[in-house]
Amino acid sequence: MADNTANPRQLRVKLVKSTAGRIARHRACVSGLGLRRMNHSVVVADTPENRGMINKVSYLLQVEEV
Incomplete structure (x- = not known):
């Protein structure tokens, strides 16, 4: 099980443009x-996986950083 204290940083991500007409991988x-x-905004962990999608x-x- 991963220990969350190793990387406590989090990011607030907000969708400001529509996904209509975008390629499927970007919508995913x-x-x-x-x-x-x-x-819509969410708070996600600052991990390499999330950074890649961002x-x-x-x-x-x-x-923005939280």
């Missing part, structure tokens, strides 16, 4: 981050 990244609709669809998102 947005849903993988837990975002459902425009202006970097792939950064043109759709607004990101």
Whole structure:
């Protein structure tokens, strides 16, 4: 089981552009981050996996550290 104290940093991710008309892999990244609709924001752990998804669809998102 992973210890969450090793990487306590978190990111607030907000979807600011629509996924309509985007390629399927980018829509999958947005849903993988837990975002459902425009202006929806979630807090995710700052892991390499989440950073990769954020970097792939950064043109759709607004990101800030919590």
